[in-house]
Amino acid sequence: MYWYLPLVWTMSFWDGWMNAAPLIAHPLGADDVDFAAELHSEAFARPWSGDEFLSLLSKPGSFGFVARRIGDRQGPPAGFVLARQAADEAEILTIAVSRKARRQGVGRLLMDSVLEKLHADRAASLFLEVDEDNLGALTLYRHLRFEEVGRRPAYYADASGRRTSALVLKRPLR
Ligand SMILES: CC(C)(COP(=O)(O)OP(=O)(O)OC[C@H]1O[C@@H](n2cnc3c(N)ncnc32)[C@H](O)[C@@H]1OP(=O)(O)O)[C@@H](O)C(=O)NCCC(=O)NCCS
DSSP states (O other), X not given: OOTTHHHXXXXXXXXXXXXXXXXXXXXXXXXXHHHHHHHHHHHOSSOOOHHHHHHHHTSTTEEEEXXXXXXXXXXXXXXXXXXXXETTEEEEEEEXXXXXXXXXXXXXXXXXXXXXXXXXXXXXXXXXXXXXXXXXXXXXXXXXXXXXXEEEEEEEEOTTOOEEEEEEEEEEOO
């Protein structure tokens, strides 16, 4: 009757071990776009399709990263970031971390990977837009020394029609 208990134990041990394994960031590639679309739809009300990600990724200056646990090369990533660079300025187009992987350092690793690449390219600044109500993301960006440089009033609307501002944040890189 309880023959399946060792299996359940083995699976939860494996899950626990995988969640404790160190994270690593890889460049976002064409093979990752469907995973990115899935994570994006989990995080945002207006999801982007895999084809939209592929089209954005193929534009000049576009790049991104996915974060995976070491040893989990094939499975869905824990998170991804997509950015675009033009001359010495860059912007974050989107970033999302799987709900079950949040508050484990994935978002920080993805943003650090973008910053590291931009430093190597000698870029001058990184911009992004964030909902004024997105306190988790705002806390992450403030830790990374982003500063508010603009505001677009009533830029976002939730399902009930309530509108919130987009904050434009800048991270100087020099
Ligand atoms: C915002 C987001 C990318 C953060 O990813 P994450 O992997 O959970 O972030 P991290 O674990 O790297 O967090 C790093 C630090 O940011 C801050 N932070 C992140 N999420 C937070 C939250 N929900 N509340 C408060 N602080 C938060 C904390 O200071 C955290 O450090 P700590 O856990 O040691 O306290 C993730 O919550 C997400 O995908 N949200 C939905 C999509 C989204 O809002 N994207 C941003 C649009 S601009």
